[in-house]
Amino acid sequence: MTAVEHKQAGAWRGVDLGTRTVTYTERDAIMYALAVGAEATELDLVFEDRLRVLPTFALTLAQWAPDELGSRGAFDTKTALHGSQELKVLKPLPRSGELSLTASVGEVWDKGAAAVFEVKVECEYFVATWSLFAPGYGGFGGERGPSKPPAPEGEPNLSAELATFETQAALYRLTGDLHHIHIDPAAAERIGQPRPILQGLCTLAASTLPLARALGAHPADLVELSGRFSAPVFPGQALPVRGWRDGDAVEFEVGSDTVAIAGARARFAG
Template identity: 65%
Template sequence: MNAPVSELTGADWRGHALGTRTVAYAERDAILYALAVGARADELDLVHEDRLQVLPTFALTLAQWAPDALGSAGAFDVTTAVHGAQRLTVRRPLPRSGELTMSARVSEVWDKGAAAVYEVEVESEFFVATWSLFAPGRGGFGGERGPSVPRPSGTAPDHRVTVPTHAEQAALYRLLGDRHAMHIDPAAARAAGMPRPFLHGLCTLAATTLPLARTLGAHPADLETLEARFSAPVFPGDRLIAECRTDGPRALTFTAADAERGSAALSGGRVAFRTAD
């Protein structure tokens, strides 16, 4: 049984249940999502209900309630915490429409000294997703530091892949549920320390999987696993270059950086797609 939320500090949040929720969606939601993360109008199996295959990363929009619930419970200051990393393991394809029942918990809390990292795990019959949330001012409780940032590989990339974004992308993506004003309102973005509205990290990550799938000759709906750290903001209209190294028959490790500024947007990335039966 969970202790009263008001009594939880530091590592006490580990194992804290965030509840169960059933979320309904329709085909139009899955299609809007595909368009928001960069699917082309001629990719009919992503944007036409007649032959629709739902992108597995769409699940992350349906599960967004869980990290939001942890912030609302008082684990950290929601105005300063940031989304540090994301993992997704696909168990089976998402249906075109219907209802998903998910349960969520705090699977781990790491002590980084000046900050804590909370890992929120959301589980359903279709996927397991884990948010890593970096919370300044919540560390120093004597816990383990947890895994370190992976070092970049010194080997030359096997592929360099362009990841385009477009000016309206954040405005579209926010309709899927993450309506934080900093992604649409210039004043809110400046208040958050950004020069202008920036793209949702999960949108950047999902947008990156599409050209990576094409590079591997895989279908993006055949995604099996995905993970990456969010290293710097991406602004709508930016063009990223993903440097990729082969990590299996249909798997890549990758980083992605802004083509103009050179700043790393995604690091420690890995993606894998189902192999042909």
């Protein structure tokens, strides 16, 4: 990669990625809830007569935005990684509807060997921010950006379990994440994995269900979520969720010896 190409990464800062209108039905919202681990007995997540839409469903509606940046050539889509995710809920999603989503590039951080692109998607219901780690695109003279947050102090005061299931990655693909590494063993092998891996956004969203149960909250009352993707998860794994509760918020991590979601935080209304 030439020096000229290196310098192009910083030029993406603030670029408008456009506005799209997305539509969804109650069926889409229910399928999403099942894909992230809702139980058949949780009728207000899986039954249209009582439906409350999970706030993390917003992330599937906005997935086009980081894909759009990649398609414009900002980074190599074969090597870029989804580093972290943030979601701020402004008001509950309707059971079905049509949303107008506006996307733009936020900051572009220079990590030396890589660039980190922030993609922000906004609408009246939520603000979602992707952080995309692009190896080989750093060195353009920009700011390094914030460091990783320090690990929580002390012993966790909340524990839960995230029980994934064997068909989860295949089911979650139907919500819009069609990357081959989540279904095709050959594609997974090319990135050094022994079998298809679970989508990071699926793992992060799924972790909010046992967290909510442990907190005595409703998962649809989620108003804030963030987390960093630090290791792969395989469908069928059962992972501990360790939390450090602070009022209506909880800092948490998913995994034990190998942490899959690190530096995470969730807050529920109520």
